Amino acid sequence: MSVVYESQRYIDEYLLFHFGRPEQILKWPGGPREALDFPVRTVSHFSASFVDRSLDVGCAVGRSAFELSRHSREVVGIDFSQAFIESAKRISREKCLKVRCLEEGACYREDEVELPKGVNVDGVIFEVGDAMNLREDLGMFDRVHAANLVCRLPEPQRFLERLDRLVRPGGELVLATPCTWLEEFTKQENWPPGQTLKWLQNHLSSQFELKDVVDEPFLIRESSRKFQWTVSMVTRWKRNEPTVGGEVS
Numbered sequence: 159m160s161v162v163y164e165s166q167r168y169i170d171e172y173l174l175f176h177f178g179r180p181e182q183i184l185k186w187p188g189g190p191r192e193a194l195d196f197p198v199r200t201v202s203h204f205s206a207s208f209v210d211r212s213l214d215v216g217c218a219v220g221r222s223a224f225e226l227s228r229h230s231r232e233v234v235g236i237d238f239s240q241a242f243i244e245s246a247k248r249i250s251r252e253k254c255l256k257v258r259c260l261e262e263g264a265c266y267r268e269d270e271v272e273l274p275k276g277v278n279v280d281g282v283i284f285e286v287g288d289a290m291n292l293r294e295d296l297g298m299f300d301r302v303h304a305a306n307l308v309c310r311l312p313e314p315q316r317f318l319e320r321l322d323r324l325v326r327p328g329g330e331l332v333l334a335t336p337c338t339w340l341e342e343f344t345k346q347e348n349w350p351p352g353q354t355l356k357w358l359q360n361h362l363s364s365q366f367e368l369k370d371v372v373d374e375p376f377l378i379r380e381s382s383r384k385f386q387w388t389v390s391m392v393t394r395w396k397r398n399e400p401t402v403g404g405e406v407s
C-alpha cells in the first residue's frame with residue numbers, strides 16, 4: 159500500500175484542502191473557486207434528513223466526516239494513513255492546527271486552519287483501517303461516503319464487495335472517483351476493464367439503485383503557483399429495501 163499519505167507534505171496539503179479558507183488556498187482572482195470545498199460538496203449529495211449512523215471511508219484528515227456529523231448521531235471516519243487519522247483527531251480536539259504551506263522551492267508560509275462551526279465533534283470517531291479489510295464488527299450505516307478512494311486501492315473490488323454489509327437496506331452510498339487509475343496504487347489487472355461507471359454498476363447494481371451521477375471539481379494546492387484541478391465523478395446509490403418475502407435482493 160502506498161505510503162505517500164503518511165508524509166508531512168500530504169498532511170499539510172490535505173489540511174489546507176479540507177479546512178482552508180478560500181483565500182488561504184487560492185489567492186489568484188481568476189482561479190477556479192467553484193472547485194473549493196469539495197469535501198463539503200460530496201456530503202451535500204446525501205438526502206436531507208437526520209440519520210443514526212454514517213461512515214466515511216478514506217476520510218483523510220476528516221472534513222467530510224465532520225460534515226456528516228451535522229446530520230448524523232454518530233460518524234465513523236476510517237483511513238489507512240495513521241498520520242491523517244492523527245491530524246483528524248488533533249483538529250477535533252484542538253479546533254485549530256498549524257499548517258506549513260509551500261510557497262516555492264524551500265520557502266514555506268506558516269498558517270492555521272480551523273474546524274468549521276456547528277459540527278458535532280463528540281459524535282465523530284476516527285480510526286485507522288483498511289477499506290479492503292474493514293473490521294467485521296463495524297455494523298451497518300445509514301450513510302456511507304467514500305470520496306476519491308477506489309482508484310487509490312490495490313484491490314478496489316474488495317471494498318465494493320463489502321458495501322452491501324455496510325449500508326443498511328434503504329440507506330445511501332456516495333461514491334466519488336476521479337477515475338485516475340495509476341499503477342502506483344492499483345495494478346492494471348485490477349483497473350476497470352472499461353469505463354469506471356459501468357464497472358461500478360456491474361459490481362453494485364444487484365444490491366443498490368443508482369440515483370445520480372454528478373461531476374464535482376476539486377482543487378489541491380501544491381504551492382502558491384501550482385494546483386491540481388481534477389473532476390470527480392460523484393455517484394449516489396440507494397441500497398435496495400427488503401422485498402415482500404423479507405429478502406434484500
Ligand SMILES: C[S@@+](CC[C@H](N)C(=O)[O-])C[C@H]1O[C@@H](n2cnc3c(N)ncnc32)[C@H](O)[C@@H]1O
Nearest residue numbers: 163216217218237238239287288289305306310
Ligand atoms: C485521494 S485521498 C481522498 C481523501 C478524501 N476522501 C478526500 O476526498 O479528500 C485517498 C485517501 O484514501 C486513503 N486510503 C488509501 N488506501 C486506503 C485503504 N486501503 N483503506 C483506507 N483508506 C485508504 C488515503 O490515506 C487517503 O486519505
